[in-house]
Each structure stands twice: as C-alpha cells, then as structure tokens.
Amino acid sequence: MTTTARIIIKIHECLVMGACTYPLGRTGDSTTAEAKTCLQAVIFGEEMGF
Structure with missing residues (x-):
C-alpha cells in the first residue's frame, strides 16, 4: 500500500496558513x-516557523 500524507495548518478563524x-x-x-x-x-x- 502506498500512502500520501496531506497536512493542512489552520488558525482559529479557519484560515489556511499552510x-x-x-x-x-x-x-x-x-x-x-x-x-x-x-x-x-x-x-x-x-x-x-511555528
């Protein structure tokens, strides 16, 4: 099985930071x-930089 990691960083206002x-x-x-x-x-x- 091949796997891909998907990462989303959001702030509390639900805005995507990265x-x-x-x-x-x-x-x-x-x-x-x-x-x-x-x-x-x-x-x-x-x-x-977090």
Whole structure:
C-alpha cells in the first residue's frame, strides 16, 4: 500500500496558513502511516516557523 500524507495548518478563524502533501511510499500498516504523517506534520510546522 502506498500512502500520501496531506497536512493542512489552520488558525482559529479557519484560515489556511499552510498546506502540503508528502509521499510516504509503502507502509506496512496504518499505525506506521499515522506515525510517519505525524513526523512530517512536525517537520512542516518547524519549516513554516511555528
């Protein structure tokens, strides 16, 4: 199964501050895919300056 992470950063007024997609490749199970997505979300937040 190939997986793509989709990340959207919104502020409390529901305005989109940033959005991105990351191809995660083949993942063994949904837990691994979720962990990789969380890591990519943290990295994206750091790159955006949050």
